[in-house]
Amino acid sequence: MSEPTWKIVSKIGEIASDDVACVEIDGVKIAVVRTTDNQVFAIDSQCSHGRASLTDGYVDGLEIECPKHNGRFNVVTGEAVASPARMPLQTYPCRITGECVEIYY
């Protein structure tokens, strides 16, 4: 695996405020969450509980809710904060540079 670098994954305008979008790096699907105060966070898109993509879920502040069983994850730490989600998810450094969203991957 190559050394991690900042990779442009999206334009900021493509991610609605207080919502989530799916991006893909090297075949890995990542959910990019944009908060109302214009911060961005990147977290694995595949729920750790079952077969569901968090990019279809619901963003509530710094938490994202899985569309299948309403399990929740903190998008900053990846921690599972509401059952039935129990296992944490991988998060990635994410930033806005100009018009672009970048993930350190």
Add this chain to the structure above:
Amino acid sequence: MRNYTVGGPEAENAAKNNLVEGDWFKPVIDRGTLKTLMSRSNGIAARDTALWLVLLVGSGVLAFRCWGTWWAIPSFGLYGILYGSASDARWHECGHRTAFRSRRANDAVYYLASIMDFREPISWRWSHARHHSDTIIVGRDPEIAFKRGAPLVHVFLEFFAIRTVISETKKIVMNSVGRPVPEQSDFQPVEEMRGSIWWSRFYILLFTGVAVWCVTVGSVLPAMFIGLPTFYGRWLMVVYGITQHAGLAEDVLDHRLNTRTVMMNRINRFFYLNMNYHLEHHIFPTVPYHALPALHKAVADQLPAPHSSIWHAMKEIFPTLAKQRSDQTVVLTRVVP
């Protein structure tokens, strides 16, 4: 009759047929619209919960005052419905944690309603998650309430929670000594058993306490308020619950074929917290109950027509359940757009 045991032989068939954690049909809906529908607030659920509790306490006070007169019958009738039936929808919505925005408020109402429904809250949370993963997949779904070929007397007994309470009591007793019942181990992680153990012990303490209270005062009155309403107030929950999936397809990955939406009046929708939009709820469990009528409108063109009333649904359900007694291939089919 098929073997409905969770984790039993039908579970293997389900896995072979790619029915486990399958890819379910989803209607097309604009992301912005869905996001709006998923929005959470505390206000609506606080209003509905306050009204429920005020009615519960009010009918309880009335029933207490009327004890020994004929007026106690309608008073306890209403109290029972609020305790034994309306609690089910509160249990359900707060179990999904969509009713309130606040997680604490959802959890508080969930635990209270679990006691009223006589459900050990931790195992039921996991059982309900499985019900959403594998809805009416035989051998996987622990919440198939109306099994094909089952004697109709089982449905009748369910109106008074008889079979449910017997199996739940067994589970609670086993859990209280740290032993899950076999089906439970199929859907509840072993790490989550600790919660079940303590809740089971609490239930035993609570209901034994109520029984002792009754003996001490020489009256069944305390149990009429705590415990017995689960039996005598259950019937309306079963009326609603039977409309959800009964008689429809098993082992399909399309909720349109195994779940019903039934139009209901405002009073029923208050007791049932809009769970009459059951098809929409299964497809989008992140949408809170108060947004389900709007969700129904947004995707109606992609779903089968809803039933116009509870009676309209019952007219297809009971004859089908009766036919399934002798022929379990009988199934209600749906025309999907």
